Amino acid sequence: MERRPASDCVRTARANIRLANQICEGADLARLQEAFTLLETTVAEMRQAETEVRTGMTDGSADLRRETKLLKREIAGAMRVVDGCAALCRGLSIRLGLTALTYTPQGRSVAATLSAAECELQG
Numbered sequence: 358m359e360r361r362p363a364s365d366c367v368r369t370a371r372a373n374i375r376l377a378n379q380i381c382e383g384a385d386l387a388r389l390q391e392a393f394t395l396l397e398t399t400v401a402e403m404r405q406a407e408t409e410v411r412t413g414m415t416d417g418s419a420d421l422r423r424e425t426k427l428l429k430r431e432i433a434g435a436m437r438v439v440d441g442c443a444a445l446c447r448g449l450s451i452r453l454g455l456t457a458l459t460y461t462p463q464g465r466s467v468a469a470t471l472s473a474a475e476c477e478l479q480g
Contacts, residue, residue, distance in 0.1 A: 363415050366406035367424040373399040374431045381438050396435075 373395040380392040415421055449455075461467060 360409065360414065361405070362421075363406040363409040364417065364421040364424045366402045366409065367421065367428050370399040370402040370406070371424065371428050371431050373402065374428070374435050378431075378435050378438060381435075381442070 377392040377395040377399075380388045380395075409415065410421070
């Protein structure tokens with residue numbers, strides 16, 4: 358990966374989050390893998406930005422702070438979408454008597470066992 362200033366990496370990360378949010382808002386299941394790939398790329402961009410900051414390759418701390426602040430807002434918005442979708446999925450799974458899904462830190466789904474409280478909710 359080419360060396361770029363940290364603020365460029367953060368800008369690219371922000372663009373990836375915006376694109377992933379647009380894909381998720383459309384609820385197009387076929388494109389969700391594309392959104393996931395964009396978010397994986399975002400993580401790589403942020404790791405590069407961190408490396409550039411640690412090695413002193415920044416193009417202006419004011420620009421980097423501004424981009425980072427905007428990135429935090431976009432991540433917060435994306436997390437609201439993800440949290441809402443996860444809550445809906447859990448609620449539907451419980452209501453329909455299905456095994457709820459849980460996810461690894463890498464975003465891969467794993468079947469989970471129902472808790473006692475969830476079993477009681479099923480009636």
